[in-house]
Amino acid sequence: MRRRSKDAKLELLRGVALFSPCSKRELSRIASLTDEIDVPKGRVLTRQGDPGREFFVVVEGRARVTTGRRTRIAVLGPGASFGEMSLLDQGPRSATVSAETDMRLLVLNSRSFSSLLEEVPSVARKVLVAMAGRLRVAEKEATH
Secondary structure (H helix, E strand, O other): OOOOOHHHHHHHHHOOOOOOOOOHHHHHHHHHHOEEEEEOOOOEEEOOOOEOOEEEEEEEOOEEEEEOOOEEEEEEOOOOEEOHHHHHHOOEOOOEEEEOOOEEEEEEEHHHHHHHHHHOHHHHHHHHHHHHHHHHHHHHHHHO
16 A cells, blocks of 8 residues: 555545644644554454544545444445544543454544644634534434
8 A cells, every 4th residue: 555645645634524624734734643554454443442542544445333242333434534532532432443454544643632732722623613513413313
C-alpha cells in the first residue's frame, strides 16, 4: 500500500464528520499529528470494554464492527472513522473493531489530540459541535 500525499490526507480528514467543520489550516495541523499505519487482515484494532486512546480513519481496506457476542453491527470502509469518544475521555471502547482485509489507517492518539486542542483552540469548539450533532442523531434513532 502506498502512502497518501499531503493533499489526499487533508481531503480524507475533511470527510471525517468530527473534523469536517475545520479549516484547511486546522486540517493541516491534524494531518501532521496523525500516523499512517498498515495492519494485516484479522488484527483487532479495538476491543469492546478496553480503554481507548486512539482515533482511526480508514484509508484503505475494510473493518468489521461487533458488539457483545460477536453481533456484527457495521462494516467500515475508506473514509470511515471510529474511536472518537476515546479522544475525549479515554473511556472503554463501545465495540470491537477488527480488520476484515489488509488495511491502511490514519491514527490520532489522545495525547496528540490534547496538544492540538491547546495549540489550536478553535478546533475544540468545532469538535464539540460535531459530537453534539452525533449525539442528537443517536438520541433521535433511539426514540424512533
